[in-house]
Amino acid sequence: MTSRIVAERQVIPSASLPPVTGRTRIYGILADPIYHVKTPEVMNALFKTHGIDGVLVPFHVKPDGLTALVDGLRRMENFGGFIATVPHKTDMLALCDEITDAARHIGAVNCVRREPDGRMVGAMLDGIGFVEALRAAGVDPHGMSVYLAGAGGASSAIAFALADAGVRHITIANRTSERAKALTDRLQSAYPALTVATDAADLEDHDLVVNGTSLGMRLEDEPPLDLERLHRAQLVADAIMEPAMTPLLAAAEAKGCRIFKGRPMLESQIVLMAQHMGALA
């Protein structure tokens, strides 16, 4: 799987798309807000490369409209499935008719396949995409100590995928310490050999620093962690897609850290998503 994904990461969003016809299969991305999503460009470029007659379009839906929209999409016969992103990943868990073990474990869904009978099958591919992007860049997280800001859906997915990839320690730093504790408890239970913590004070002691919050999407956001304490021996990754260079990554780069942008993580999981939605074999 890894070599396939590395190859697919070369896909560059195209300047043009093939025409949409009555036979074109439809896929979506559900988000709120929607303007910042990059998945349509990346997925449609992948479809074009593979000669797939499909198009992925943005569906802007607020949390209180999610159930009605998903119920409507069950009845759309040429709809293949959708990607769910902020703030819908957790809510989708209960709206799916079936979920993968990874989605149940992590407690969130980010990709849904619509079966021909309208049933919705949810998966969680965020974390796998994150780890595959690190590996594609030549970084094996095995044995590393990880500092992860955030305890929401994206952070949970990244934490479980990193645990699965063999990191030795994970610190979860979250504004609500109860959520951080709940996540470390679940991690510890699933991976007894892993050590965990929720103390944000020891940022400098970690090999890999990851932002799994949405802080950095908007100009006025506070930093997701204490930028002053980063140092050049650390790897710093941000799960945010836009802006590509977040204030966190800019600060880390200025300190001499090796940085990892959100976009390659999206590209790493785009093939996994196309496969889950049945667009790609």
Next chain:
Amino acid sequence: MTSRIVAERQVIPSASLPPVTGRTRIYGILADPIYHVKTPEVMNALFKTHGIDGVLVPFHVKPDGLTALVDGLRRMENFGGFIATVPHKTDMLALCDEITDAARHIGAVNCVRREPDGRMVGAMLDGIGFVEALRAAGVDPHGMSVYLAGAGGASSAIAFALADAGVRHITIANRTSERAKALTDRLQSAYPALTVATDAADLEDHDLVVNGTSLGMRLEDEPPLDLERLHRAQLVADAIMEPAMTPLLAAAEAKGCRIFKGRPMLESQIVLMAQHMGALA
């Protein structure tokens, strides 16, 4: 309006589309079956010509799923509206929150604008598009005697638009004569100077022969009218988009009739639809 529409008819479906992004506005066409619809190519070419960041995609929905899908689309914040076609035009009447006078008159909706608050506003533009296509081809239906096969949504729209354009007589031929009678009663009531009939026997006495049924979409369909009785002095039009050359049009051409395909009628109303959905000023 006429000159504008004539100009827009020059739009040729493009070999490529601009990329879909998170900021692209979404429009749909709802139909069952869906494979034959040509609106995505034509509308997306229009959007491209005008530099509109929008894409129209096919939504395949069966009659028993229509209400759920429309309710879902009410909650899709970046959805501008949709075109409704067979078999949904009549059902959409009751599903809209507001309809235009023309839609109420004809008893069908073929284009729906989604307001920012989720309200759906239905219009009926089929008939106007049909008459504009005739005019764009240099044919003024004023004073003509018309034979129209079918009494469904498309036929009603064409009949009312032809009556509005000043034809002197309309014969409605329908397998269910009650539906034909109901339509001629409504026409007669709205246009007292018009003469109407429901007798399919006098096909040869009409100037303009129109197929408003779906017969001819499938190879195994029976003809919508008695092909043997067409003669070269008649104009013959088919509202079916695909195949472009229906058995009716092929027979009419073989008899020396001037024929009018369905596609230009679609192109004639595409600007009206883009305007109703708010995509075009």
